Amino acid sequence: MATGTEPQQNSGGVHAPARAEIAASNLRTDRWWLAPAVTAAGLLAFVVYSTWRAFADADYYAAPYVSPFYSPCLAENCATMHGGPNADLFGSWWAISPAIIILIFPLGFRLTCYYYRKAYYRSFWASPPACAVAEPHQKYTGETRFPLILQNVHRYFFYAALLVAGVLTYDTVLAFRDEHYRWGHMGLGTLVFLANIVLIWAYTLSCHSCRHIVGGKLKHFSRHPVRYRLWQWVSALNARHMQLAWASLVSVALADFYVYLLASGVFADPRFF
Numbered sequence: 001m002a003t004g005t006e007p008q009q010n011s012g013g014v015h016a017p018a019r020a021e022i023a024a025s026n027l028r029t030d031r032w033w034l035a036p037a038v039t040a041a042g043l044l045a046f047v048v049y050s051t052w053r054a055f056a057d058a059d060y061y062a063a064p065y066v067s068p069f070y071s072p073c074l075a076e077n078c079a080t081m082h083g084g085p086n087a088d089l090f091g092s093w094w095a096i097s098p099a100i101i102i103l104i105f106p107l108g109f110r111l112t113c114y115y116y117r118k119a120y121y122r123s124f125w126a127s128p129p130a131c132a133v134a135e136p137h138q139k140y141t142g143e144t145r146f147p148l149i150l151q152n153v154h155r156y157f158f159y160a161a162l163l164v165a166g167v168l169t170y171d172t173v174l175a176f177r178d179e180h181y182r183w184g185h186m187g188l189g190t191l192v193f194l195a196n197i198v199l200i201w202a203y204t205l206s207c208h209s210c211r212h213i214v215g216g217k218l219k220h221f222s223r224h225p226v227r228y229r230l231w232q233w234v235s236a237l238n239a240r241h242m243q244l245a246w247a248s249l250v251s252v253a254l255a256d257f258y259v260y261l262l263a264s265g266v267f268a269d270p271r272f273f
């Protein structure tokens with residue numbers, strides 16, 4: 001008689017035919033569910049916040065700061081509505097929030113990131129929920145089929161992320177102006193932007209694809225001393241990739257929230273000089 005706890009012959013992971021036949025879903029005695037639960041809560045909070053802000057189409061510019069969610073501002077409605085820096089690549093026909101145009105790239109970069117893949121596979125799909133914990137799915141095909149095979153485009157999102165980081169660096173330079181666009185000023189917002197751009201670059205350069213691009217496909221590091229040195233730097237960052245992924249996720253949301261508070265008139269940017 002079936003008890004409901006028998007290993008499933010077609011499944012992968014710890015119930016794969018070649019693995020030991022252990023009926024229990026796991027033998028772990030620690031709180032293995034805590035990490036995926038906290039990860040799910042954190043990612044969900046960011047998704048809710050960023051969706052609200054991306055579709056809000058308001059309060060994203062408070063001179064001289066433009067929210068990182070809306071930069072680079074590529075739609076004509078950016079300039080006409082807010083007077084901020086923009087490139088007007090999308091004309092008046094673009095009627096919805098300009099954030100939608102640009103967020104695809106940093107979002108795609110994070111969605112296909114090796115760390116985030118592990119994080120959301122575990123926390124949302126329970127595939128597997130943790131090490132040595134059986135996943136509830138019948139089959140495991142990894143990332144060999146559509147749609148997950150598309151995760152391989154990560155390298156191209158990395159190139160796009162470099163461009164976006166470059167634009168956010170430019171925005172941070174512009175944050176050294178006052179609200180009348182005069183140089184040589186610094187406010188609390190400047191510091192918020194500085195912290196954000198440092199974390200954005202650290203996260204972007206710690207990418208596994210970046211590590212492969214600078215140091216991959218080499219037979220002899222000794223013949224490529226510059227690439228070897230770059231690979232060492234990227235590897236040092238890469239060892240902290242998870243921490244940088246979270247820190248930069250929080251910092252970019254905080255930078256946007258700071259601009260939102262200024263633009264909606266909650267308070268004025270404190271200026272140091």
Ligand code: FES
Nearest residue numbers: 113114115207208
């Ligand atoms: Fe995480 Fe590339 S692997 S950003």
